[in-house]
Amino acid sequence: MDSITHTLFGLALYGTVDKTNLDKKYKKAYLVTAVGASLIPDIDVISKLWDTAGHYQMWHRGITHSIFLTPFWALLFYLICIWLFNVKDYKLFLLGWLAVFIHDTSDLFNAWGTGYFEPFSLKRITFGTIPIVDLVFWAILGIAFILSKKKKAKAPYYYKMAWVFIALHLIIQTSQGYFIYKQYENDYDQIALSAAFIPWTFSVITKKNDEVMIFQDTVFTGPKVQYVLQSAGDTNLDQLFKERPEAKTLYEWAPFVVLVNNEDRLGLYDPRFYRNGQSFLFEYIEKSEIK
Template identity: 75%
Template structure:
């Protein structure tokens, strides 16, 4: 998910806590833990500054997003709460653990995926059933906020209800995505999903031999072919990998790629992010000039 959504998740967790009997330091500790723990896995973005081998694509959403690291992050915020606010409450550890777990698990549902099982597996797990920016999430939490402003005493109740609706949305959307995925799975060599911003609508990316086809589909209308792409499977990628190590990382990171080998460029891109004639995850070298 995007940074705004993770922040809203943290604020919604904080708002779901009954704080009537808390003093100022307790409230600060709970706010720090809920919001901070909802953001902390994305600290891996700083690895971009020392990445000299083109590995950032694999590092981002890697070990910091591992489910096995969630209690470590929770412990960090438990200790910070004690050091900064002198608050020692076991519930803070549980809140931090839940916040990190929600961050890491929610990231599984969009096309980018995570290294959820690192360090035991480097596989990127992705379901592709929820967009990175999901306006349904924002709307549900926004409605809870509006109701909480009208009756502050019932704020925890409203936000607990919001979390129930968030889970229901994920369940409904992901069930539809799974059904659509199964409709394509037997027909193609490889299939991937990427949820669109419009609820219940998906881009279905398929590959058979050297042809990649991207469909727009949902359960209530006929599928529509958006793009048909040719992958040059005979392309020799050794030179590309030696000059652009990011390309090798992308090749290993993506479920499958489209290979480009023409008079101008040798490269590859992830078709899940293909929009308006190009993918923003595209690594290549120029054949006639140095890049």
């Protein structure tokens, strides 16, 4: 998910806490833990500062998003609260653990994928059933916020109900995505799913031999072909990998790629992010620059 959504998740977790008998420093401790732990796995963005070999895609949502690291992040915020606020409350550890778990697990449902079981498995797990920015989540949390302002005493109840509706949305959307995915399983060599911003709408990216097709599909309307792409077969990518290390990272990271080998360019791109004639994950070199 995007950083705004993760922040909203943290605030929603804080909203579920009954703060009636909490003093000011306890409230601060709970807020810092809920929001901070909801964001901490994305600390991997700092790898851009030293990444000169183009490995950011492998770093991002990698080890920092591992399910095995969640208790360590929770412990970090527990210690931060002792240091900053002199608050020792085991519930802060549990809240932090839950916040990090929600961050890591929610990211599994995006097309980008997550190294959920690193370092024991380097496989990127992606279900592709929830968009990175899901406006349904925002709407649910927005309603909970408005209701909580009208009746502050019932705020924890409203936020707990918001989490119930978030879970229902996740289940319904993912169930539909799984149903659609299964319809393509026997007809193509490789399949990937990418949820659209419109609820219950998916892009299904398929590959058979060197042909990549992108469909728009829902359980109510059936498939509609959006794009037909041709991959450049057995193209030698050694020169590309040598001059653009990012290309090798993308090749290893993506479920499958489209190879480009024309008069002007040698490259590859991830078709899951193909929109309006191009993919924003496209690594290439100009043939005029090849030495």
